[in-house]
Amino acid sequence: MLIAQLSDTHISAPGHKTCGVADMAANLRRCVDSINNQDPRPDLVLLSGDVTHSATRIETEHAAEILSALEVPLFVVPGNHDDRKILAEVFGPMRCPTTQTGFMDYVIEGYPLRIIGLDTLNTGQHSGQISPERLDWLKEQLHTKSDLPVVLFAHHPPLKLGVPETDQEEFCGAAHLGELVAAHPNIERFLCGHIHLHTNTGWHGTIVTTCPSIGMQLTLDLKQRNPSQFLLSEPAYLLHHWTADEVLITHPIQLSEMDGPFDFTS
Numbered sequence: 001m002l003i004a005q006l007s008d009t010h011i012s013a014p015g016h017k018t019c020g021v022a023d024m025a026a027n028l029r030r031c032v033d034s035i036n037n038q039d040p041r042p043d044l045v046l047l048s049g050d051v052t053h054s055a056t057r058i059e060t061e062h063a064a065e066i067l068s069a070l071e072v073p074l075f076v077v078p079g080n081h082d083d084r085k086i087l088a089e090v091f092g093p094m095r096c097p098t099t100q101t102g103f104m105d106y107v108i109e110g111y112p113l114r115i116i117g118l119d120t121l122n123t124g125q126h127s128g129q130i131s132p133e134r135l136d137w138l139k140e141q142l143h144t145k146s147d148l149p150v151v152l153f154a155h156h157p158p159l160k161l162g163v164p165e166t167d168q169e170e171f172c173g174a175a176h177l178g179e180l181v182a183a184h185p186n187i188e189r190f191l192c193g194h195i196h197l198h199t200n201t202g203w204h205g206t207i208v209t210t211c212p213s214i215g216m217q218l219t220l221d222l223k224q225r226n227p228s229q230f231l232l233s234e235p236a237y238l239l240h241h242w243t244a245d246e247v248l249i250t251h252p253i254q255l256s257e258m259d260g261p262f263d264f265t266s
């Protein structure tokens with residue numbers, strides 16, 4: 001099984017660059033083209049939030065129009081730069097399944113891995129959250145088919161990652177989520193976005209992986225002396241490969257021009 005993960009697309013209105021400099025629409029088109037041309041082609045695409053930059057309908061429709069060129073199924077969870085209601089209306093229930101309580105919490109079945117999307121949007125805040133009621137929902141899903149490997153998928157990483165995006169405002173409910181994760185060793189991975197960097201961190205018996213943005217890379221400042229800034233980067237996404245040996249291997253895909261391939265023996 002092959003999963004492509006896109007994150008932090010931060011799409012602006014047509015004809016506008018994000019923050020005046022980042023052509024995220026062009027970056028997203030290149031990523032869509034790359035995913036469609038992967039061989040083997042991914043089984044599905046997960047978009048882990050911050051689909052838009054300013055949470056407007058016009059931006060959301062712009063993102064949906066670009067993503068409509070994907071030739072594999074797409075699933076989306078919201079980020080802090082998105083409007084949950086607009087996202088659900090524009091992308092529809094196939095790509096943004098929503099529970100009766102209005103959150104985009106859902107399970108993707110029918111693949112060797114069970115994928116559980118979690119809506120961590122805390123409206124009006126940058127940081128993530130998961131309420132006790134929704135942890136109960138997750139517990140119920142994890143108890144179902146508990147013999148199958150699981151991948152969790154959300155916008156906000158549930159732990160501090162040494163950057164202001166996760167360290168200044170804590171993820172509300174992270175401790176209880178951590179207890180739940182620790183009790184389910186079949187959770188292979190927790191896929192996130194939000195920090196615009198690719199990282200891998202052990203957490204309660206699983207690995208939290210953050211996906212890079214498709215073109216706005218966080219300037220890495222481990223002393224956190226400066227407010228967050230970004231660098232214009234080449235479009236990037238992750239490919240998660242669940243192999244026949246039942247291990248999940250993550251390949252960062254960077255869409256830059258590279259010479260080759262060359263033989264090791266020459």
Ligand SMILES: [Fe+2]
Pocket residue numbers: 008010050079081194195196
């Ligand atoms: Fe973002």
Ligand SMILES: [Fe+2]
Pocket residue numbers: 050079080081155193194195
């Ligand atoms: Fe974010």
